[in-house]
Amino acid sequence: MGLAVRGVVLFIVMAIVQVSYAAVYKVGDSAAWTTLGTIDYRKWAATKNFQIGDTIIFEYNATFHNVMQVTHAMYKSCNTSSPIATFTTGNDSINITKQGHHFFFCGVPGHCQAGQKVDINVLVASAVAPTPSALASPTVPLSNVPAPSPNNAAPLIPLKGAFGMMDLAMPILSLAFSSYV
Ligand SMILES: *[C@@H]1O[C@H](CO)[C@@H](O)[C@H](O)[C@H]1NC(C)=O
Ligand SMILES: *[C@@H]1O[C@H](CO)[C@@H](O)[C@H](O)[C@H]1NC(C)=O
Ligand SMILES: *[C@@H]1O[C@H](CO)[C@@H](O)[C@H](O)[C@H]1NC(C)=O
Ligand SMILES: *[C@@H]1O[C@H](CO)[C@@H](O)[C@H](O)[C@H]1NC(C)=O
Ligand SMILES: [Cu+2]
Secondary structure, eight states, rough: OHHHHHHHHHHHHHHHHHHSOOOOEEEEEGOSSSTTTTOHHHHHHHOOOTTTTTTTEEEETTTTTOEEEEOOOHHHHHHOOOOOOEEEESSSEOOOSSSSSEEEEOOOOOOTTTEEEEEEEEEEETTTOOOHHHHTTTTTOGGGGOOOOOOGGGGGGGHHHHHHHHHHHHHHHHHHTTOOO
């Protein structure tokens, strides 16, 4: 395969990877943020690999619902008395900037109890900001070496992007190959 074609293929792959880096998740997918139907937000969240930099969107009719970010204790007991933050636009975008659990529920009476609650758990592994000591230490296993700041994160990005976008990448790759041979 010629160098030029390799370059084109690499460029396409990098473009896909870049696009997929900061994922946008609409809570509940097409069901969105609701008490209707049988949407299980725990199950919904369990299939996701939330990362720092991702955006979470809550979409709902603001006449009937809202979004409150709360502590774990309040989340467990559906206690709406002192939320960390309250969102009421009906189309709330929340940027994930920290690792760990982010607890949300609907503050309308009864809705949290009915299951309108979600725990966005941002895992440590590939999401933590680097500390100088971690980078300097030779004992840190490679898999725990965190992604550096977004500006120079390129070398680690392909891991997430390549796996997440394989469905899209493969047809494009095979197209690039087949049109050449
Ligand atoms: C929300 O629901 C009310 C009552 O059913 C309806 O009048 C309104 O158009 C809805 N708003 C949106 C944004 O869907
Ligand atoms: C809800 O939380 C507030 C503040 O943390 C607390 O004072 C109150 O007793 C709680 N209410 C219930 C029903 O647990
Ligand atoms: C919500 O906002 C997103 C952009 O943040 C937009 O793409 C989407 O169409 C909006 N949805 C509604 C129902 O307004
Ligand atoms: C989230 O991040 C996007 C781009 O990274 C930015 O445009 C948007 O204003 C941010 N939203 C909030 C609520 O910080
Ligand atoms: Cu609600």
